[in-house]
Amino acid sequence: MSTQRDRDEGEVRRRLDMIVEGIRAKDAGILERVYAADVVSFDVEPPLRHVGREAKMRNWAKVFTFFQDVGYEMRDLTVAVDGDVAFAYCLARLSGTLQNGVATDGMWVRGTFCLRRTDGTWLVAHDQASVPFDLTTGRGVADLEP
Amino acid sequence: MSTQRDRDEGEVRRRLDMIVEGIRAKDAGILERVYAADVVSFDVEPPLRHVGREAKMRNWAKVFTFFQDVGYEMRDLTVAVDGDVAFAYCLARLSGTLQNGVATDGMWVRGTFCLRRTDGTWLVAHDQASVPFDLTTGRGVADLEP
Numbered sequence: 001m002s003t004q005r006d007r008d009e010g011e012v013r014r015r016l017d018m019i020v021e022g023i024r025a026k027d028a029g030i031l032e033r034v035y036a037a038d039v040v041s042f043d044v045e046p047p048l049r050h051v052g053r054e055a056k057m058r059n060w061a062k063v064f065t066f067f068q069d070v071g072y073e074m075r076d077l078t079v080a081v082d083g084d085v086a087f088a089y090c091l092a093r094l095s096g097t098l099q100n101g102v103a104t105d106g107m108w109v110r111g112t113f114c115l116r117r118t119d120g121t122w123l124v125a126h127d128q129a130s131v132p133f134d135l136t137t138g139r140g141v142a143d144l145e146p
Numbered sequence: 147m148s149t150q151r152d153r154d155e156g157e158v159r160r161r162l163d164m165i166v167e168g169i170r171a172k173d174a175g176i177l178e179r180v181y182a183a184d185v186v187s188f189d190v191e192p193p194l195r196h197v198g199r200e201a202k203m204r205n206w207a208k209v210f211t212f213f214q215d216v217g218y219e220m221r222d223l224t225v226a227v228d229g230d231v232a233f234a235y236c237l238a239r240l241s242g243t244l245q246n247g248v249a250t251d252g253m254w255v256r257g258t259f260c261l262r263r264t265d266g267t268w269l270v271a272h273d274q275a276s277v278p279f280d281l282t283t284g285r286g287v288a289d290l291e292p
Contacts, residue, residue, distance in 0.1 A: 040224070040235065042256035046278040048237060048290050049256065066281075078186070080262060080271065082229030087260040089186065089272050091194060110188035110195065112258050112274040114233035116226060125226065126235050128258045130276030132192040133286035135212075140279035140286045144194050 008081045012115055015122045016077065016088060023072040023094075026064045032057050035124050036116065042128040044109055070096035071106065075146060084117040091146045092129070107131065107142040154227045158261055161268045162223065162234060169218040169240075172210045178203050181270050182262065188274040190255055216242035217252065221292060230263040237292045238275070253277065253288040 015034060022030035032053060035041075041050040043059055050056050064070070077090040095106025114126040132141045161180060168176035178199060181187075187196040189205055196202050210216070223236040241252025260272040278287045 042235070042258065042276065044279050045281060046287050046290060048254060048278065048292055078272070080231050080260070082231035085226050085228035085231050085233065087231065087233045087272065089188070089260070089274070108194060110274055112188065112260065112272065114226070114235070114258065114260065126224070126233065126258065128235070128256055128274045128276065130188065130256075130274065131279050132194065133190050133277050133279070133288065135191060138285055138288070140284060141192050142279065142284070144192060146194055
């Protein structure tokens with residue numbers, strides 16, 4: 001028998017599925033329904049943080065101009081939820097064809113999603129996505145496989 | 147009048163204060179009391195993830211050999227908590243003197259902490275820390291200021 005917490009976890013997972021769906025379709029309309037108006041986002045690329053849904057959506061627009069077509073896959077998505085607060089994390093693989101026609105195998109990033117439920121809807125209030133940083137060379141490490 | 151949620155948020159903040167305290171004192175004994183046994187950590191440096199408290203503590207040991215003395219400061223720590231689940235995020239500045247005597251002004255990293263309360267104790271079940279990655283140069287961007 002499913003508990004309230006199981007049902008809440010299902011809702012959180014469906015909300016995060018919208019990120020996958022929105023990226024693959026390059027559909028900003030889907031993505032903007034995922035984020036809280038005051039989301040604080042620590043994204044893969046600079047700056048240190050985006051504050052607010054509009055800034056986050058401008059970043060997605062930039063990603064979408066970078067790729068002709070884009071793939072996104074989440075692996076090992078783990079979710080914890082209690083009441084109206086949830087967090088989730090996974091490894092995610094971003095791949096696709098760049099505007100210059102070069103196909104990229106993809107790069108694995110680490111994704112953390114922190115959600116709050118407001119008026120019955122789970123929204124991402126904070127997220128962080130990154131690749132590791134090699135302190136000795138100063139390079140981002142974008143070729144690691146899980 | 148403080149609510150249960152206020153008191154829980156205070157407990158979460160005090161647990162995260164132990165990270166600051168443990169780093170500044172280079173005290174692994176303080177730090178290991180912060181993490182769940184099965185913590186999954188996406189750290190600044192490779193690999194993609196550490197699984198388990200022992201792996202996380204080995205990483206702290208590595209950081210402590212890198213620095214003679216080390217400073218750590220959290221800015222704009224935001225906490226959300228409900229029931230036994232919480233998340234928190236901040237910008238954090240790591241500074242200090244390297245083993246070769248060179249002092250470093252420090253590097254700002256983005257920190258996200260996801261906690262669960264088990265048997266009355268808040269523990270970090272997941273965290274992510276990173277610097278942004280410049281896709282065009284392949285470099286980590288470690289010189290940004292908030």
